[in-house]
Structures are given as structure tokens and as C-alpha cells.
Amino acid sequence: MIRPVRSYLYVPGDRADRLLGARTRGADALIVDMEDAVAPANKQAARELVADWLTPEPGPQVWVRINAESTTDDLAAVVRPGLDGVVVPKADPDVLAAVDARLTALGSDAAVLPLVESAAGLVRVAEIAAAPRVLRLGIGEADLIADLGLRPGPDRAELAPVRLQVVVASAAAGIARPVGATSTDFRDTDAFRESARTLARQGFRGRTAIHPAQVPVIHEVFTPTDDEVATARDVLDRFDAAGGGGAVDARGRFIDAAVVRSAREVVALSAGR
Template identity: 35%
Template sequence: MSAPVRPRRSVLYMPGSNARALEKAKTIAADALILDLEDAVSPDAKATAREQVCAAITGGGYGKREMIIRINGLDTAWGKDDMEAVAKAGPDAILVPKINNGQMVKDLVAAMDAAGAPKTTALWCMMETPIGILNAQEIAAASDRQAVWVMGTNDIAKDTGAHHTPMRLPMITALGLCMLAARAYGIQILDGVYNDIKDDEGFRATCVQGLELGFDGKTLIHPSQVAPCNETFSPTEAQLETAARIVAAFEEAEREGKGVVTVDGRMIENLHVEQAKKQLALAEAVKELAAA
């Protein structure tokens, strides 16, 4: 039996130090929320943020949204305390920055177990360093507790000198290597953030590019980005109608013992049926999330 589909079209970062933002997040239609203890929190607010995000997770009120906490790296002054507290809170996932190699993944999984994280709490990994991207396959193979990779495109740009051009050609290699490794090992992968929250046209174009590259969704920095992101990463009504016809035609052909199936003049193979079923399952999961 295949695992249930979990929509991750829009994954919104929320600063863990901002109690008001954590409360507002309960009304935002993002598929998932990352309560952040790392980049969005100043050093003097780390402890307060840790308490607030753990309280938010245990207090609930976020419906069926997937809840993730991004901790500081274990090699920082806050990382071990973050892991201890967050593991006990039991979010859907713990996101860790700057994953460089497979051993880091194994150490993180061991730390999650030692801290008492529920088995249902997955590990999410930030792919954002040159050495991490070169070690993408090693990282992907390190543990099946990894559920999602998040592209840290700002750090990639910083560390490589790449520019944030409209089509992102300077970082296409990094995006592609991580995409291949993630897909090879059954890990979902999210595109990085778009920094200019006032550039609606540019944001939509980057969402479309992310979809075309194969990303499952996109990480976001502002609530205004949620709706266009959800729209882009959702199958259209026309796509869903075609998907339903493909599945129905294939099932009918199987019942009748036919070896060839065509829909709208197009030859249909197993791979097309699999893609159609994924689209239909995603649409159904989105409806369930919206109804929660």
C-alpha cells in the first residue's frame, strides 16, 4: 500500500520568536508551517523562541497543517537544547540546516531517538552548502527517516557567488543534483524562497519554474505568497479531468484484456496512469486539508 499523499505545495516559514505570528499562522492556508528557531531568530531570543514554538506544537489549533520546527545546527550553542525540547514537543518533522554529508544525517537521527522524538516525527534536511550538494546521494541514502529536503537557495547563492537571476540559471546545477538524489531515494523536495515579496510576477514565474523542474512545492517567507503558490502547484481542473479519463480507460482496458489504451488520441502507458493517479490523489488530499 502506498503512503498517503501529503500536500506540500506551500510551506511557510514563521519566526519562532514572534508569538503573534505563531497565532496568526493558524488562519493561513499554507499546507505546512516551519516554525523557525534558526535564521529568523536573533541570538538573544533563541531561548524564548524555543519555548514558544514547543508550546505552539503541544497547544495545537493548526488543523491538519503539517507542523515543522527548524532547529539550529547541533554544532551551535543552541542546537542540543533545541533538539531536546523540540523532540519532546513532537512536531511532524524537525528541519535541520546545512546538511553536509550522510554521517550528519545518521547523527541527527540518533540525536532524535536519544531525545525521545516520536517515530512519527520525520527528519527534514536543508540542502544549502556546496559540499552538501556534492554529497547529495550519500545524504539521501543515509536514513529513511528523511521525508523532505528543502533547498536553501539564499545560502547556495552566498556560498557559490551565484546570482538570483529570473531563470536561476546560476544555480540550476545545484537544484538539479538535489532533485535527482531526492527522487532516487523517495524523498520529497521543496524549492527555496523568493525574497522580493512585492514582486508578484517574478514570484509566480519562479513557482512555475519550480513546478517544471519537478519540485513538490515551495518554501515561503510571507503569507501573501501562499495563494499563488498553492494555485501553481495544484493540478488544474483540465488536468484532473484528463487524469480521471486516463485511469478509467486503463482500468476498463485491463478488465477487457486489451493491451493498448488511448485517451484523446494519445497512447497511454503505466507511467501515465501513475502520474494521473498522483494528480488525483493530490487533489483529494488538498480538499481534505481545506475542509479541516
């Protein structure tokens, strides 16, 4: 139903000017933000603005980040034609169950992307990954850093164990690879590129952006190269020709289920190029 996504561009839900051109910014998906980007006094205005803006149009997927403490009101406003999914901040299994029930009552087939943003969420990340409608996980690193009392260095190596838990939970649940957190320093594209490469090595297959300038960098890092795509297609062709068993790749290595799964992921990601 929903194609692979490399980039998710955040757009403030109370800014009509930002929403107006958001679909032309080149991102695979938009996250219309009704949470952190919107002041408490503007929440209702944001609901009304987003509800009016949401229409089925060609272009990027459209997700809305709701508020964990007002899921009922937020979902009532944004469940409209044109909504692909809902981003749930501060996710835990109870909140996700309530979101699923509300979406079902509203007759929506929207997917869910939970954000793991707390120690409590991290402890229950396997349950979160297995919750209804969950397509993939995201990670809210700023909130996690505060909750865990971390003091990351420039390379943020201290976050590697936390990220790994999210990656493992995603793989165990059989959902899409997780999406990495953005950087607020959108002017330093070189640093953003390096940190995106680190995320890719750690098992992430996409990233959020707070500025359109970050989108091309995300695509550069998370889009397979021509050689990678050719190798993946060759693996799949050999596997199919062997009837699903006993195949070897061009270097004589056995093609097992894990190799096939990785090859399919590469081909799927290449469709966004």
C-alpha cells in the same frame, strides 16, 4: 502519514504574535523557524516559546527548523505532540544520522526535510535523499549562491543545474518531489508567480513562503487544474480496468508505470484544493 504539501510558510520561532495566528494563514504547512529568524541571544527563549505553542490541532502541518549546531537541545524542546516534522538546515548525512538517532531516542516519528545549502551538501545529495526519515528535500539557494560564488541574473538560470541535482536525487531515492526556495521580495507577486512556474517546470512540487501573501500564489501554481485532475483520474481508471497492464489513454498512448506514477501525484496534489 503526511499528505502532500504545496506551501510551507515560515514563522519566526521567537515571535509569539506571529505564532498566534499562523495556523489561519492558509498554508498547507508551517515551518516554525528557530534558525535564521532567531538571534543567537533568543535561541533558548524560542525553544521555550515553541514548546509551549506546539499542540495537536486541526489545520496545517507543523514543522520546526532547528539549528544544525544545536540539534540535541532543539529537538529536546520541540518533540511534542503536534510536531509533524523537522527541517534540518545545512544538511549532510552525518547531521541527519544524528537527528534520526535523537528523534528515535525521544520516541518521535517525526519526518525530516533536509535543506541542501552548501557545495558539500550538493555533492552528497544522493546520500541526503536516502537518509532515514527524509520525506522530501528543500534547497537553500541564498546559501548555495554564496558557497558556489554564483552571480545569478534576474531569471536565476544559473541555478538550474543545481536544482536539477536535487530533483534527480529525490526521484532516485523514491521520495516526494522537492520544495523550492522562497523569494524575499514578497511584494512582487507577479515575479514570484513566474519563478514558481519555473520551479514547477524544473521538477519541484511546492515552495516555501516568508509572507502569507505568497501562499495563494504557490497554491495557484502547484495545484493541478480540473482538466489535469480529470485526465489523471481517467488514466488511473483505465490502468485499473486493464488489471495493471496493457492500458492506453484517451489518445491511444500506452500507459506505463511512469505515467501511472505521475497521474497519482496529480490526484494527490489535488486533494489540497
